[in-house]
Amino acid sequence: MPAMHVRLGALAAALALSASLSTGASAQKKYDTGASDTEIKIGNIMAYSGPASAYGVIGKTEEAYFRKVNAEGGINGRKINFISYDDAYSPPKTVEQARKLVESDEVLFIFNSLGTPPNSAIQKYMNSKKVPQLFVATGATKWNDPQNFPWTMGWQPNYQSETQIYAKYILKEMPNAKIAVLFQNDDYGKDYLKGLKDGLGAKAASMIVQEESYEVSEPTIDSHIVKLKSTGADVFVNITTPKFAAQAIKKNAEIGWKPVHFLNNVSISIGSVMKPAGIENGQGVISSAYLKDPTDPQWKDDAGMKAWNEFLDKYYPDANRTDNSVVYGYTVAQTLAHVLKQCGDDLTRENVMKQAASIKDLELGMMLPGIKVNTSPTDFAPLSQLQLMRFKGETWERFGDVISGDVGG
């Protein structure tokens, strides 16, 4: 397996080579606002405060990663100037910060802004200004819409493709299943539910016996679990965020409900979900992933994991290494570094989008073996592959092939 990993050093060398090749072709330097011979200005909007502040770690990790890039000489000799603002996950504030970045700080583009509502708020503005809104940090399906929003691009596998993969698996393995669904009552939960229904197709109505939603403000979801058990369902699709996922797994064990349990990718952290839920309660739970879990012992000696740890030692020593967001921020920042290298000396907004839309089979250290980043002018969903896995012992055991589920917006 380790042979399949592209080592970071080798990757960088390959990138440098391809970058120099592309610069050879177009020797002329071209810049838009925010780029110069010495600097590339990148804007970012994160929730460092407010209800989603737990994700602020992503911004901090990216900042640390660009410090590393700069310490190692920058990208094609240019330093990254990473300007990150707080929007407290409030859409009006996002608009203000986006305008500040674009019109006052004059960044080249905005990268990895967080959350579906905040990104929805600025999508129209960014597209009318023709400023890239690159690799947004949300799994909503609508970001893959190059036709209508050619300046917006997602990054992670979208929610709908994930539940479609579960639906395919259910149809194949348990065609007569009775499915109970628990989902969070917001855009994220509803997107997942839609994917499941689309995946099941005509059989959705007969197979799904109960859809139960909860509010993120509820302290516990125990009563919902009891209700779902009473439907006699034998498949449980669990679309919940980490705290609730742990509660659900625990409650299932307590009341002795043993359906085939599908857990969404959002909550697969061993450190923050499976351990609090009780390792023995989580046995057999099925989920899917595209990133390596740092708390999973199987990656202990993995090269990508080692590089990640070295990066954290040096540039972000107080990071919480059980937090998947740190892996996320690191990997998405690597993807951006790749795109900027590909841009060569043509740092126009148009070329940034062009290069972002022509990534071919990019493999990165913290992605699962076999998962690749791919984009094209008609495919604005960089990651669309996942691998199914089952919780066994203290770790996720991957099974089956890497499955892709591209869904357009």
Place this chain on the structure above:
Amino acid sequence: MSAVEDVVTEAPAVEAVPKRAMTLGTGTSVVVLLLLLVVPVFAKNFVIFQLTQLLYLGLAVLALNILTGGSGQFSLGQSAFYGIGAYITAVMMEQFNIPYFLCLPVAGVLCFGVGFLFGQPALRLSGVYLALATFALATAMPQLLKLNFLEKWTGGVQGLVVTKPDAPFGLKMSQDMWLYYFTLVVVLAIYIFSVNLLRSRSGRAFMAIRDNEIAASAMGVNVALYKTLAFGVSAGITGVAGGLSAIAVQFVAPDSFTITLAIQLFLGMVVGGVGWLPGSIIGAAFIIFVPNIAEGISKGLSGAVFGVLLFLVIYLVPHGARQVAILGQQFASRLRKN
């Protein structure tokens, strides 16, 4: 009445604000108006956008000021009215293609109705209890906006994108600048209306209720009517402010109208000076710019820095911008005497 309640009800009624002290002098007003008219011509679009924000948030603070400073009632539920106004405007503009300048009055009138109705049960409550009841309204609002049967119009959790209007009559002016002047006109009109309202018979009734409810009713003021009326007027103005925000931000979503917004408005009112209408704009400036300054000082501790700044303001000038204005005036007159 418990001691706690007394303390809380009395707190906003700093000391009875004389009617004339509620506004600015003519000279100052003209200077401020000129500044508001001229500055955008020389500013970048982003700054104009921030000034627009300042105006409509100032309007929302003003609305709260009428309620609390005028009639002495608390509200932590202004975000709800603000949200309703924003949604009404957005839905009318996007789903029914009604021009934006017609949507705002509708938003105002409907919010007036909602506020008036909410004022009925709120009549039985005062002080902290009223604050709590309005707080409940603010917490409920984001979830109500997500309701399934409304999703057809509201776009549910995904929110609704609003198209920004162009300048009319072929004026060569950016959308931002046009919207700024449009907002300015609306805000000025409502400001003048509010000043006159507080100077009128109704305004005197509000203030009589604020200062002493029993005395007011003994004088023949219909306490119940004027209390609910104050709620209605305040909610109506807040609704218009919300509508303006929807047009300026070009987006509404349930997450935009959380309890945090209500607390910000409340904070803006206290910093601007309770009962002093021009302070509303200063209060709005505080809630827009100070968090940005705090973030500039320390990203990780921006909340703490903001807290320290807020504490300093409340500690040094407990009556907010009004106190600063009065001090300035005294200082000026002393200079003149010398």
